Amino acid sequence: MIHSGGKVVQPGKWIMDSGASDHMIANLSSLKNVKKAPFNFNIKLPTGDTTLITHIGDIVLEGGLKMLNVLHVPGFTHNLLSIYKLAKDNGCDVTFHAAICMIVDYMSRKLRGVGKLTNGMYYLVDSTAKEGIKDQLKGQQLICVTCPMKKFSKLPYPQSSSRAKERFDLIHIDTWGPYRTGVKVIRSDNTLEFADGACKRLYASKGIIHQTTCVFNPQQNACAERKHGKFLEIARVLKLQVVFLSCIGENENGTWDIVTLPLDKQAIGSKWVYKTKYNPDGSIERYKSRLVILGYKKVYGIDFTKMFAPVAKLTTVRALLAVAAMQDWIVCQMDVSNAFLNGDLDEVVYMKMQLGHTGMGSRISVSLDS
Structure with a gap:
């Protein structure tokens, strides 16, 4: 059943239906790889009448979205897009928001399609309208909070409110140098490299205060740890690419x-x-x-x-x-x-x-x- 609170549904547009099990279309000429339906199955229309499914075919939408086994229903006046089949056949995540619906590739996270809310229903928009909606979305937070939080090994550490008043009053480091400016405080983790006799004598000769993080709380030295983490991520990515490219080149x-x-x-x-x-x-x-x-x-x-x-x-x-x-x-x-x-x-x-x-x-x- 298709309805919109008594309002007229726009013909020729794709209605994004999360409850539909199959794609449906009224215009046979829009289908490719057309073949006759191998079964006799009737569709009940909102008027109470029934109509027969006559053909099955495929459609490729803008952005490369493919719609397979689309049902041609001659007595239908609207086009239904099944969210279930769209996500399954294209490897996409489909999320609904207050005014739009977003189709995102679950591997690359690239936006592949957008639906716009009109008269209580979401319609798939063309490329021109899609770019306009993307411009409107800039600066808005539409990211699922659960996705990044499930990657956390620990709960977020409370952000520090203490700030140095002047430059070089406080420096966050793990391993850093050389430097030619007077340093007042050095903050590091509890590694032994910063606590041996040579470092202590250097701190005393330069008038530097050495602060260490609490045990098992590297978040207190987050500035340096984040930088180290970034270097490790880059190294892992480079290693992955080298291994994969070598596999691509061999295939013995x-x-x-x-x-x-x-x-x-x-x-x-x-x-x-x-x-x-x-x-x-x-x-x-x-x-x-x-x-x-x-x-x-x-x-x-x-x-x-x-x-x-x-x-x-x-x-x-x-x-x-x-x-x-x-x-x-x-x-x-x-x-x-x-x-x-x-x-x-x-x-x-x-x-x-x-x-x-x-x-x-x-x-x-x-x-x-x-």
Whole structure:
């Protein structure tokens, strides 16, 4: 049922419906890849009449938003956009606000579409109106508070209200120098480098007061810690890019290809997993990293039909060792390098390109096959 408090609904526009299970359109000429509906199903109209679904097709909207399996309903006078199918087929987050609705890519967080509230309903706007709405949104806070807070390892530390009155009255440092201006106070964490005899003698000779943060409260030295954190983040990003580019350049096993994502396919994301391998004496042997595809986003029965992950139970291993000991058998051990490459993959899996690889197009993905 479609209504708007007795007001006339604008024809030819897409109504963003969070309760619709399918996209619906009245104009057959707007569809691509048109085929006859493989089922006989009637739609009940607001007037009480029913009409038959005759065709099914696809539509690509501005900004690359794809609408798959759109139902053509000849007796319909409006176009319905299913929020469920839009988010599922495009990998987007859809959020509703007081006057607008935002369609955001959940990987890149790029704004891909905007809906505007009119007569109690949200209508998908064109690119011109979208840019106007984006200008209106500048400076407004529309970020979900839960998203950044779930990344916190601790609750936010209360902001300090104390401020130095003059320059160099107080300096926040972790490791800093050299300097040629008189310093009055140095504040650092409790690392031993700042508390040894040489530093103490330097502080005394220069008339510097050394302050340290409370134990287990590095937030008190947040100015220096944030800077260090930024350096570490940059280093991790650079390491990721080097590893990924080396993987792109090799592909010795021929298990993937860089392709254009088909309209009827959905690419899934990936993440890097890091592990440190240690020697028997506890020293570090090497650092390991691997790119893991987010397979949990696939749906059983739609994207795949079976799983096979052989894992030996510890009880079975102990039983075999016990039998080998009693029978005086020779026990050997072997390891298969890249064992996962020896499996057969019947389906073609599409993975999104890693963030940071610009200039390759929004629909470029990695095709994984056997």
